[in-house]
Amino acid sequence: MGVVGEQFRTHQIFLPEVLLAARAMYAGLDLLKPLLLRDNIPMLGKVVIGTIRGDLHDIGKNLVGIMLQGAGFEVIDLGKDVPPARFVEAAIEQEAPVIGMSALLTTTMVGMKEVVDNLRARPCQSKIKTIVGGAPVSADFAREIGADDYAFDAASAVTHIKALLGVA
Amino acid sequence: MRDIVRFKGEQVRLPEKEVLGAQGVRSRASLPTRVRAAFDSACELFDELAAPVGVVEELTREEFPAVYEGEGNNPPVTPLPEIVTRSEGLALYAATLGEGVSRRIGELFDEQDPAVAYLLDAVASAAADLLSGCLAERFGTRLAERGVAPDHAKVLSYSPGYCGWHVSGQRRLFARLRPEEIGIHLNSSFLMTPLKSVSGVLVGGTGDTHHFRPDFPFCEACATHECRPRMASGVAEEGEESLGPNGATGGGARARRRRDRSRAYPSRDPSGSGACLDPE
Numbered sequence: 001m002g003v004v005g006e007q008f009r010t011h012q013i014f015l016p017e018v019l020l021a022a023r024a025m026y027a028g029l030d031l032l033k034p035l036l037l038r039d040n041i042p043m044l045g046k047v048v049i050g051t052i053r054g055d056l057h058d059i060g061k062n063l064v065g066i067m068l069q070g071a072g073f074e075v076i077d078l079g080k081d082v083p084p085a086r087f088v089e090a091a092i093e094q095e096a097p098v099i100g101m102s103a104l105l106t107t108t109m110v111g112m113k114e115v116v117d118n119l120r121a122r123p124c125q126s127k128i129k130t131i132v133g134g135a136p137v138s139a140d141f142a143r144e145i146g147a148d149d150y151a152f153d154a155a156s157a158v159t160h161i162k163a164l165l166g167v168a
Numbered sequence: 169m170r171d172i173v174r175f176k177g178e179q180v181r182l183p184e185k186e187v188l189g190a191q192g193v194r195s196r197a198s199l200p201t202r203v204r205a206a207f208d209s210a211c212e213l214f215d216e217l218a219a220p221v222g223v224v225e226e227l228t229r230e231e232f233p234a235v236y237e238g239e240g241n242n243p244p245v246t247p248l249p250e251i252v253t254r255s256e257g258l259a260l261y262a263a264t265l266g267e268g269v270s271r272r273i274g275e276l277f278d279e280q281d282p283a284v285a286y287l288l289d290a291v292a293s294a295a296a297d298l299l300s301g302c303l304a305e306r307f308g309t310r311l312a313e314r315g316v317a318p319d320h321a322k323v324l325s326y327s328p329g330y331c332g333w334h335v336s337g338q339r340r341l342f343a344r345l346r347p348e349e350i351g352i353h354l355n356s357s358f359l360m361t362p363l364k365s366v367s368g369v370l371v372g373g374t375g376d377t378h379h380f381r382p383d384f385p386f387c388e389a390c391a392t393h394e395c396r397p398r399m400a401s402g403v404a405e406e407g408e409e410s411l412g413p414n415g416a417t418g419g420g421a422r423a424r425r426r427r428d429r430s431r432a433y434p435s436r437d438p439s440g441s442g443a444c445l446d447p448e
Contacts, residue, residue, distance in 0.1 A: 014192055016203045019283035026280045054357030059289050062277050107335055107357045135391070 001025050001070025009155050015063070022066045029069065043074040045165050046096035048087060050078035052111040057104035060134060063154035064100060071158045084114035091128050098161055100151075103134040112137075113145040120146070129164045133157060169259075170225040172350060173306065177218030180265075180302060181211065182294040191290060203283070210287035217272055218295065221350045222263030222303045224370065232258055232369070235344050238328070238337030246332030247380035247395075248369075257311040257372035261325065262347035263299045264365035265292055296364045300325045304370050311372045324378050324398055327368030328358070331395060332386050341367055 004021045007013045036043075047068055051058050058080045065075045076094050078086060087099050099119075103109035112132050119125040129148040132141070142150035149164055151157035162168065184196060188207070193199060199207070227235070232252050236242070252258060269292045276285035308323040328337035338358045342348075345367075352365045360367065371377065382395050 016191070016206060016283050016287055017200060019286050020200075020202055020206065022282050023280060054355060054359065056359060056361065056363060058274075058277075059286065062282065063286070066282055105335065105357055105359060106329075108359070 001067075005067060005070060005155055005158060019063075019066065022070065025066075025070050044072035044162075044167055045098065046074045046076060046094055047098045047100055047161060048076045048078060048091045048094065048096045049100040050082035050087060050102070051080035052101050052103045052108050052115075053081055053083050054111065055103050055105055055108035056080045057134075058102070060104070060154065061100075061102040064102070064133070064151075064157045067154045067158045068161065071162070073158075073161070084111050084118055087115045088118045088122070088128075092122075097128055098164060099128060099130045100157065100161070101130065101132050101147075103132075103137060106136045109134065109136055109141065112147065116146045131157065131160055131164065169310075170223070173222045173224065173303065175220040175222075175299070175302060177215045177220060177265075177295075180218070180220045180295045180299045181214055181291060182298050184211070187291055187294050190294060206283040207287050209284050210291050213272055213284070213288050214269060214291045214295065217266070217268035218292070219266035219268060220263065220295070220299050221266070222261060222299060223345060223347050223350050224259045224261045224303055224307060225345055226257070226259045227344070229253060229255065229258060235260065235340045235369075236333065236337065238334055238340045241334035241336050243332050243384070243386055246384065246386075247382075248326055248331060248333055251326070251371055251378055251380065252369075254377045255371045255373040256316045256321070256377070257307065257314075257323070257370075259307050259370045260341060260345045260368075261300070261303050261307075261370050262341075262345055262350070262352050262360075262365065262367035263296070263303055264347075264350065264352050264360075264362050265296055265299070266351065266364075267362045270361075270363045292364045296366050300327075300366045300368070307370045308372055316372060321372055322375055322378060323370050323372040325366075325368045325370050327366065332384060338367065341369075 001021065004013070004018055008015065008018045049061055049065055049068075051061050061077070061080070065077050068075050076090055076096060078090055087101065090096070091099050099115060101112045101115060103112060109132075112130075116130055119128055119130065131149040131151055132145075132147045133151045133153070137150060139150045149160045151160045184207070188196060188199070196204060229252055233249070236248065236252075269288065273285050273289050273292070276282070276288065304323040304325050308321050311321050311323070326333065328341060329335040335358045338354055338360070342354045347367065351362070352367070353361050355361065379399050380395075382390075382393060387393070
């Protein structure tokens with residue numbers, strides 16, 4: 001999937017082709033997961049993702065989840081219409097170092113700030129990074145609300161999350 | 169006049185070339201076989217599951233401001249009020265493809281078939297836009313039948329969330345139009361469900377009606393600038409005067425087509441195939 005992701009980033013293939021490759025990935029993971037668990041081989045990291053409260057758009061979030069799994073991350077997908085507090089709770093419960101949030105409405109993206117503020121109020125806040133994305137979201141918005149990063153699309157989300165975690 | 173209009177799924181499905189073009193694909197022939205198969209599956213699912221329906225209700229120019237002002241969140245100067253004063257016919261509208269398509273998209277992701285899910289979403293999103301165009305075309309025919317600039321009537325749709333009409337304007341629109349009658353609901357974030365739903369106002373008039381200079385402060389943040397090809401589609405000519413944000417006049421808009429995957433401002437072609445003039 002790393003190869004597929006790179007081909008997508010360099011416009012050699014387009015998104016439906018990446019998603020067809022994802023089907024093969026799912027089949028492979030079904031076989032590999034028990035072996036990885038048995039041999040205690042860790043994933044690259046855990047990422048909590050979800051679409052923020054009040055928003056039901058999830059295509060982008062789903063694509064991010066697929067790309068992250070393909071890159072070797074364990075994805076905890078909270079779904080859509082997720083209350084801000086739930087992102088933080090899930091990240092703490094699952095010991096996930098990254099929270100990824102998606103919004104497609106200007107009226108819902110404001111909930112992302114609640115997640116960041118919620119984290120700031122906790123002692124664990126420095127250990128959990130936040131990354132945001134979605135059509136109305138921008139790098140400027142991410143900075144304004146204090147999020148750690150912003151990703152334009154699913155492919156770049158993987159790159160940014162790897163950078164946040166300092167992994168190759 | 170208040171009409172509920174139903175269509176068949178295939179009447180609002182954009183030609184394959186258009187849908188693929190929006191995905192950056194030049195031709196079906198360039199697609200790998202499996203992607204073509206996934207796309208065909210998506211189209212079949214769409215035809216099976218889509219239940220396009222719209223509601224259109226006319227209102228007067230005098231009635232429109234009460235809807236447009238919404239929750240008071242629009243910027244001080246926006247293009248639509250001036251456009252409406254030049255109009256010769258107005259109607260609020262809302263339309264949906266129904267719950268079936270959105271539900272199936274979610275199921276396909278759950279079933280780990282993201283390629284068909286994504287392509288079905290692309291087909292459905294394009295169809296939702298075309299549905300607006302179908303209603304616009306139908307309204308244009310109505311205006312022409314009444315003798316409203318029959319040779320030059322141009323109906324375009326404008327929606328909350330675009331061109332300075334704040335998305336919270338959906339609340340007043342819903343209160344007036346009551347699209348719950350056709351199964352469209354609005355949540356507290358002003359999100360319509362089913363997701364593949366559209367709403368706004370249909371504005372009919374001569375070509376000059378829709379012209380404005382897209383240099384308002386909020387235009388800078390716009391991802392698509394689809395107002396430009398919309399205005400230029402058989403409407404204004406170069407050098408024609410148009411209204412800018414401070415009331416100043418200036419040159420005409422230059423035609424530019426841009427395709428935007430996120431479809432932040434839907435492209436609408438009321439003078440398209442004509443297939444949607446014959447709803448069910």
